[in-house]
Amino acid sequence: MAVEQNRRDFLGMAFGGVAAVGGVFALGAMKQTWDPLPSVQAAGFTTVDLSPMKPGEFRTIEWRKKPIFILKKDSNMEKNGNRDVVVDGSEYTVVIGLCTHLGCIPAWKPNEQKFHCACHGGDFDVSGVNTFGPPPRPMDIPPFKIEGSKLVLGEEGPEYDKLVGNA
Numbered sequence: 001m002a003v004e005q006n007r008r009d010f011l012g013m014a015f016g017g018v019a020a021v022g023g024v025f026a027l028g029a030m031k032q033t034w035d036p037l038p039s040v041q042a043a044g045f046t047t048v049d050l051s052p053m054k055p056g057e058f059r060t061i062e063w064r065k066k067p068i069f070i071l072k073k074d075s076n077m078e079k080n081g082n083r084d085v086v087v088d089g090s091e092y093t094v095v096i097g098l099c100t101h102l103g104c105i106p107a108w109k110p111n112e113q114k115f116h117c118a119c120h121g122g123d124f125d126v127s128g129v130n131t132f133g134p135p136p137r138p139m140d141i142p143p144f145k146i147e148g149s150k151l152v153l154g155e156e157g158p159e160y161d162k163l164v165g166n167a
């Protein structure tokens with residue numbers, strides 16, 4: 001009986017904990033699983049070396065507590081001159097990985113070549129542009145600067161200004 005009671009208590013705590021910190025936990029788990037790229041964090045800047053990424057590869061890193069999606073486009077993926085971040089001659093999708101509807105974290109679906117938000121069924125294409133469901137606009141591009149094969153998140157370089165129309 002005592003054992004059963006403890007087990008119930010434990011399950012209750014576990015579910016409570018998941019509900020309370022679900023978002024943070026999910027982000028932490030993603031970072032651990034999907035962040036093998038060396039990154040340097042200082043004063044809100046995160047430097048990511050893109051050179052190890054292969055065409056079609058998708059990564060999530062964390063920047064200022066937000067998930068950042070990085071997708072290296074392969075030759076089959078549609079290019080988007082208004083949104084692609086070009087580093088060393090390769091196009092990348094670099095977006096803040098939060099749905100523009102109500103802020104859930106969409107999932108990259110490689111087989112369907114899209115990002116899908118499970119909260120209300122929103123879809124985004126390979127460039128992070130909303131294509132279906134309630135999201136009202138594309139996923140946001142974080143401020144970035146390019147240094148050789150590295151992406152510096154948190155600083156607005158000329159490539160960023162050009163993409164977001166500040167040039």
Ligand code: FES
Nearest residue numbers: 099101102117122
């Ligand atoms: S939060 Fe993504 S579709 Fe609603």
